[in-house]
Amino acid sequence: MTETENNKILEVKNLSTYFYTDDGVVKAVDDVSFDLKKGETLGIVGETGCGKSVTALSILRLIPQPLGRIVAGEIIFEGRDLLKLGQKDLQNLRGNKISMIFQDPMTSLNPVYTVGNQVMESLIVHRKLKKDEARREGLKLLEMVGIPEFKRRFNNYPHEFSGGMRQRVMIAMAIANSPSILIADEPTTALDVTVQAQILELMDELKYKTNSSIIIITHDLGVVAKYANRVMVMYAGKPVEFSSVDNIFYKPAHPYTIGLMKSVTRLDEEKRGKLKPIEGLPPSLIDLPKFCIFRARCKYACDECKGEYPPLKEIEKDHFVSCYRGKEFMEGIIERFDN
């Protein structure tokens, strides 16, 4: 983590993505801003429906049409606003400079083509390689992601691969054009624990090899602790806290972040104490309150919290939080880990 150079590779400003459903407007992502630095791993954590996946999809403009729409914001990558790009430029970008790995390796490969074919395709499309060059490159990629007997496996179909192996193929495809940004949306949720470890280690290793940046979207705080440099915690479509991984884990300043930390079962816990879950449920994304979205579940809510939604504020260098009492939490004036 080199803090000296401030080279932002991606900057998301005030992104809002809404879904227009029969029941009303779902504000899946509402006014989200963050940046990604060169060579870092950014973790986006949160629970189901917090908007972390939609944020990722918005970057590549892969929001399901016609329900979803990016209604506001800018996504600056290499000096251009991705939201203003034409279809052609966008396609040139996807799978090339910015690529994505999805959660379910069972459905994200096309069952009627061989694995080799699918790896080659992106090389042919984006790098305009000839067929035999693409083949050579493709084999190299499969070797790189650790597929055993990759020469033989090249001509296999996806169904002949296990879940972990398919995810390796997905990674091979994603890094085929040495992207500057790799977005991984719950890349290991569908996999077994031991395979999960393999895939995460592989991604981390490749990040150093290809000098790319990673955005990893996950609900697993352990994964974030291990692999992320900076973390954005999302709740009900909004970022509630954004800082370095150490700040998030050791100096959390938002009651939701604190609640998450206390809810999780830890392998290393000394004795079987009671977990301290966050009471209640997240609000409906259709009619969000004007005041703090977490107030209803927050036991530290004060008079100020009845006012407007607290904006994301920098309470110390590179530590952003959207809570009126964030500083008190951070400095431990409000007892964090005890009730």
Add this chain to the structure above:
Amino acid sequence: MENNKLLEVKNLKKYFNLRSGFLFQKFTGSVKAVDDISFFIKRGETFGLVGETGCGKTTVAKVILRLVPQTSGEATYNGVNLFKLNSKEMFKIRREIQVIFQDPYASLSPRMTVGDIINEPFEIHKIGDKRKRIKKVKELLRVVGLNPEHIHRYPHEFSGGQRQRVGVARALALTPKLLLCDEPVSALDVSVQAQILNLLTDLQKEFNLTYLFIAHDLSVVKHVSDRIGVMYLGKMVEVAKSEDLYKTPLHPYTMGLLSAIPIPDPELERKRKRIVLEGDVPSPINPPSGCSFHTRCPNAQDICSMEEPELRDYSKNGNEHLAACFFAGKPIV
């Protein structure tokens, strides 16, 4: 001592036969989903069963409940072998053994109200009259932390965590003694997961329940269990007290499993050395010879592929600590 065991499973085997062809089917092999498993659960304790997809942990629960027939072995509940009971006797004993399922979306019938769902066990076992039943149903809703007013709502009107509470209420209706929890929290978000785990712990104290807790997440299992059994490819590879299993794992698979789970503590993770097990779990249709783990084991020697290690006691502190490995306790480098 003997009396202390509420459930004892001995040499349980469940093979699924694979057949092909129509009308005149041919036997083409078998999946050894559960292959010679033994364990016991003491009254009032929680026994955790962990393992990855396809290791047979769910099948164990289904066989105990007699939802699928066993191939061989026995399951002794309170002194009686469940597999020897006729259907009438089994029907009676079902009141005492209940189950909570993984998927709170699939485990509740979408066409029944929550009240009907919790009422069903009373109907099946013909307990109480209408008035008593409705009272009981409301009380159960209260016990699991739901609003009794919501008795007439349908499952789709609830969140995942609330549905799981309904599932718990249904399981509690017949005041069971043994509760089989099959991945009860793995479909839930972290904060909701904690709510359900707390609920299960509270209920255990309140109703003096015994749990068989099946899950793939070792950190969850460790949190709730007194003792843990680790399964790999239909076999039990290690059984120990929770703390012992975490502090001094003996089987290399357990070591790998423990190491694979990241701890939500960045400082600790930076220092922690990770053992990454190579490869995938082999197919249970054609399991490896000898020790079924030898294909992925960093410590494997020649003997491991030839002979099958027995589950033996390696206890040091008096607490039983079983492992099935020729080189049990040997650290992985």
Add this chain to the structure above:
Amino acid sequence: MATIKELEALEEIETGKKYSRTSLYKDAWKRLRKNKLAMLGLLIVILLILIAIFASLISPYNPIERIKEDSSLGPSIKHFFGTDLLGRDIFSRVIYGSRVSIEVGVIAVGISVVIGLFFGALSGYFGGLSDAVIMRVADIFFAFPYILGAIAIMTILGPGIVNIFIAIGILGWASIARIFRSSILTIKNKEYIEAARAMGASNNRIIMKHIFPNSFAPIIVYATMNVGTAIIVEAALSFLGIGVQPPTPAWGKMLADSMSYIDVAPWMMFFPGLAILITVLGFVLLGDGLRDAFDPKLK
């Protein structure tokens, strides 16, 4: 079976408070109401049923009464749809003809649903040999053209409306059985079925209380669509002269009788043909709408 609903009603009376209930059927109805074509279909079906019930009140003439001096008249104020060769009022005959169509639709499809559900349950829930045998028999029914099968059965049984019910009923079971079987197969392995079995529920109870309500939607959809088909088959059989016997007015028979005069008296054919078209359209639109309403993801 004492359901919570009964208990609820009891309590409502005792305490005077009301419970709000929403169900999947209510949700489906909400979606159906938004679907204009489906509502058109529903309107047609309801109108048709009303017409069939109140045929004697609506029709200006006795449908079998021959008015000699009015034979072969075109549409006019006196006879909206004109008259046929024998001087019968076509408007009245079309109205009465709806009775046959609706009867065939409801009763014949009812028979096929009952048979289909029985065999579907047998094959889906118990599987094994019974499944293999039933499904192969169903395949044979599928391989046989519907109309041909109906003609074959009618020639054996002889003409008449009851025999039409039987013929169409027998022919329609296979599709219902298949649908019920496949929905049982998907529902059978759901955890709530296992939960019920773990509680000690009997097979009967599981089928009636769990499987049936959960697979009802596709059966309603298919039955509705089958009504359309049944009406067409009945019309075809009557057209061929092996269906409803004269003088009972039936749309198919009216078509057959007027076929030779298509160039001189087209109205004789036009109105019963239109009636068949609108009726079948009504059921198909409704069925389509129901399918979308029950499972919006299917769209």
